[in-house]
Amino acid sequence: MKKNNSRRSFLKNLSVATFSTLALAGCDMRAIDEFLTKNFRVLSKKEKEDLIHKLKISYRKKYGKEFQISDKPATGGELFGYALDLSRCIGCRRCVYACVEENNQSRDPQVQWIQVLQMEKVRGIDFAHANVYYNPEKVPEEGHFYIPIACQQCENPPCVKVCPVKATWKAPDGIVVIDYNWCIGCRYCMAACPYGARHFNWAEPGIPEEKLNTDTHYLGNRPRIKGVVEKCTFCIQRVRENLYPVCVEICPVGARKFGNLLDEESEVRYIIENKRVLVLKEELNTQPKFFYFFGV
Amino acid sequence: MNFLRFVTGSIRIILHGKKNYYYWLGFLLLLLLWGASGYAKQLNEGLIATHMRDSVSWAFYIGNFTFLVGVAAAAVMLVVPAYVYNWKPIKEVVIFGELLAVSAVIMCIGFIMVDIGNPQRFWHMLPILGTLNFPRSMLSWDFFVLFIYLLVNFIVVSHLLYSIFIKKEYNKSLVQALVLFSIPMAVSIHTVTAFLYNALPARPYWNSALLAPRFLASAFCSGPAILLILFQILRKYTKFEIQDKVLWKIAEYMVYAMSIYLFFSIAEFFKEFYSDTEHIIFWKYLLFGIGNNREIVFYSWSSIIMGTAAFFLYLIPTTRKNLFTMNIGAILIYASVYIEKGIALVIPGFTPDVLGQFYIYTPSMVEIKTAVMIFALGSLLFTFLVKIAIAILFEGYDITALVRKKASKEAQPAVA
Numbered sequence: 035m036k037k038n039n040s041r042r043s044f045l046k047n048l049s050v051a052t053f054s055t056l057a058l059a060g061c062d063m064r065a066i067d068e069f070l071t072k073n074f075r076v077l078s079k080k081e082k083e084d085l086i087h088k089l090k091i092s093y094r095k096k097y098g099k100e101f102q103i104s105d106k107p108a109t110g111g112e113l114f115g116y117a118l119d120l121s122r123c124i125g126c127r128r129c130v131y132a133c134v135e136e137n138n139q140s141r142d143p144q145v146q147w148i149q150v151l152q153m154e155k156v157r158g159i160d161f162a163h164a165n166v167y168y169n170p171e172k173v174p175e176e177g178h179f180y181i182p183i184a185c186q187q188c189e190n191p192p193c194v195k196v197c198p199v200k201a202t203w204k205a206p207d208g209i210v211v212i213d214y215n216w217c218i219g220c221r222y223c224m225a226a227c228p229y230g231a232r233h234f235n236w237a238e239p240g241i242p243e244e245k246l247n248t249d250t251h252y253l254g255n256r257p258r259i260k261g262v263v264e265k266c267t268f269c270i271q272r273v274r275e276n277l278y279p280v281c282v283e284i285c286p287v288g289a290r291k292f293g294n295l296l297d298e299e300s301e302v303r304y305i306i307e308n309k310r311v312l313v314l315k316e317e318l319n320t321q322p323k324f325f326y327f328f329g330v
Numbered sequence: 331m332n333f334l335r336f337v338t339g340s341i342r343i344i345l346h347g348k349k350n351y352y353y354w355l356g357f358l359l360l361l362l363l364w365g366a367s368g369y370a371k372q373l374n375e376g377l378i379a380t381h382m383r384d385s386v387s388w389a390f391y392i393g394n395f396t397f398l399v400g401v402a403a404a405a406v407m408l409v410v411p412a413y414v415y416n417w418k419p420i421k422e423v424v425i426f427g428e429l430l431a432v433s434a435v436i437m438c439i440g441f442i443m444v445d446i447g448n449p450q451r452f453w454h455m456l457p458i459l460g461t462l463n464f465p466r467s468m469l470s471w472d473f474f475v476l477f478i479y480l481l482v483n484f485i486v487v488s489h490l491l492y493s494i495f496i497k498k499e500y501n502k503s504l505v506q507a508l509v510l511f512s513i514p515m516a517v518s519i520h521t522v523t524a525f526l527y528n529a530l531p532a533r534p535y536w537n538s539a540l541l542a543p544r545f546l547a548s549a550f551c552s553g554p555a556i557l558l559i560l561f562q563i564l565r566k567y568t569k570f571e572i573q574d575k576v577l578w579k580i581a582e583y584m585v586y587a588m589s590i591y592l593f594f595s596i597a598e599f600f601k602e603f604y605s606d607t608e609h610i611i612f613w614k615y616l617l618f619g620i621g622n623n624r625e626i627v628f629y630s631w632s633s634i635i636m637g638t639a640a641f642f643l644y645l646i647p648t649t650r651k652n653l654f655t656m657n658i659g660a661i662l663i664y665a666s667v668y669i670e671k672g673i674a675l676v677i678p679g680f681t682p683d684v685l686g687q688f689y690i691y692t693p694s695m696v697e698i699k700t701a702v703m704i705f706a707l708g709s710l711l712f713t714f715l716v717k718i719a720i721a722i723l724f725e726g727y728d729i730t731a732l733v734r735k736k737a738s739k740e741a742q743p744a745v746a
Contacts, residue, residue, distance in 0.1 A: 149685060161684075198473065199463060220445070220447075224387040225679075225680075226532055229684060
């Protein structure tokens with residue numbers, strides 16, 4: 035009995051010693067706090083408020099700016115959908131850069147949520163002959179058309195299924211979001227996504243201070259850290275406030291349409307019901323809520 | 331008390347050895363330090379220090395992980411023929427096989443830890459504390475089965491060795507039950523690891539039902555290869571006895587695995603090339619390169635050539651039953667499977683990427699160094715475990731010997 039006790043107390047002392055060394059080894063309280071943050075989905079309202087308050091303080095320290103961080107949930111009456119007119123898109127990439135600015139994507143190294151593929155008209159939609167690195171003087175180029183691709187906000191998202199820690203999920207309004215404080219950076223979701231929509235912070239994101247957008251959402255465009263995955267959220271910080279995603283507003287040819295799929299009067303519903311619509315890689319049964327169509 | 335003695339005694343054992351033992355330790359330590367310098371760079375800068383990017387988002391680390399899962403699985407599978415053919419050193423085969431499995435699983439965890447972007451968040455995967463996505467995510471399954479496998483092997487091998495150490499009969503029914511349980515577990519760890527890749531329809535290169543069977547077949551080539559060499563070293567330097575006949579039997583068993591592996595590969599190859607769909611592009615990139623991008627062609631063909639050479643060396647009885655050619659075959663097949671899992675399995679899955687774009691990946695120096703670090707650590711651990719096992723099994727290292735030694739030491743000053 036005595037023998038057992040001494041072993042147990044030895045182990046206990048050992049674990050206490052290890053823990054306190056770990057705690058003291060260069061960790062300030064904030065780091066420990068951050069380390070112990072729980073998954074956003076299991077937090078109570080109060081815990082969310084606390085967390086956001088702490089996050090604001092740490093952003094102020096890091097960037098010297100006041101951030102607005104919303105955690106506004108889905109209303110329940112909305113299921114967001116997107117439609118993009120392939121006959122109008124000219125491949126100017128204005129959406130790409132507007133998205134980068136709105137959503138605080140790293141400039142160095144470059145992260146871009148929207149990728150625009152240039153395709154040949156004679157081949158149709160054919161990824162094997164597509165090119166994202168097209169760089170002519172002037173777009174559109176003769177004999178080509180363009181497909182901008184970002185997250186397709188699948189109803190059956192393969193990325194959510196594979197995440198080992200439930201750090202990514204589909205919100206009730208259909209937006210697939212990521213908890214950047216919970217993502218372990220295993221990149222399994224990137225292997226699973228058939229659209230190349232997920233992007234990894236291979237290094238600490240580099241954004242010039244004056245370029246930071248301080249109007250943010252916890253699950254959207256707030257600044258990220260190195261080693262986590264990020265993706266398009268339909269501009270969750272905007273659409274949950276009844277604004278259009280920034281790519282819709284910037285598009286110079288009006289190729290981008292956005293709306294509530296549950297609303298029979300919405301533009302996206304009209305397009306789906308009246309135009310020739312397609313989704314990418316339909317055979318994979320991901321059921322995208324991002325539709326491509328030919329307006330003319 | 332006995333346990334404390336065991337710990338201190340074992341530390342003494344791993345710190346003492348012949349000259350060659352110190353050279354070996356020194357060599358491993360040098361590799362470890364050299365590798366750690368690469369890993370330090372990665373810790374500091376992030377995974378940008380690797381050559382992985384969004385297009386090729388998994389690469390060398392995950393390949394190494396996959397390879398080592400195979401090694402861990404196959405090490406224990408040797409228990410089956412040991413029982414069936416009733417080999418003499420059955421207990422020893424079990425012990426060394428399980429020690430290899432334990433070391434390999436720990437290296438697997440090492441490769442996962444260096445691959446993830448936020449290793450300090452690893453606890454998010456723990457039950458209760460974290461939110462493990464079980465049973466939906468295949469990665470959570472992998473975590474689960476690897477952990478159980480590690481636990482089972484560790485319990486069996488430490489119980490066996492410790493029982494011999496304290497000169498008590500080991501719990502036969504427990505050991506036998508756990509050993510029998512570890513056999514389907516060995517199959518399942520590699521199967522689940524294959525399913526990790528297999529069930530991603532976004533990546534047609536892996537989306538084949540043959541992937542898991544191919545994984546198992548290849549593992550039964552590479553895992554026993556290590557043990558073949560290890561058994562010969564043990565036989566030479568310790569009292570470990572194993573007949574040539576048994577080594578040849580293992581080699582024969584590897585030939586079956588190799589022919590099945592070859593058959594599966596040809597079946598896959600035929601299906602892809604004869605169907606000639608757009609998915610053939612990954613195989614073309616692997617075997618011939620696309621345009622000027624032939625960066626991994628060298629890897630794939632060296633793996634194929636070494637594998638085929640090993641196959642013929644083991645198929646022909648005269649070369650299989652010659653220790654020299656048998657050892658060459660073991661090294662060749664080990665290298666072949668290592669390159670196949672490390673490069674040829676993972677990279678073409680991402681090249682071209684899901685949008686048809688090519689990002690050309692080969693491992694960066696940081697990745698190679700980090701891999702060397704983990705292999706050095708694993709080898710160090712395996713060396714220590716084997717050293718302790720040898721002492722217990724063949725050199726009479728046990729509790730009475732320790733007590734006797736202590737007594738004689740205490741007695742000495744009195745005499746002086």
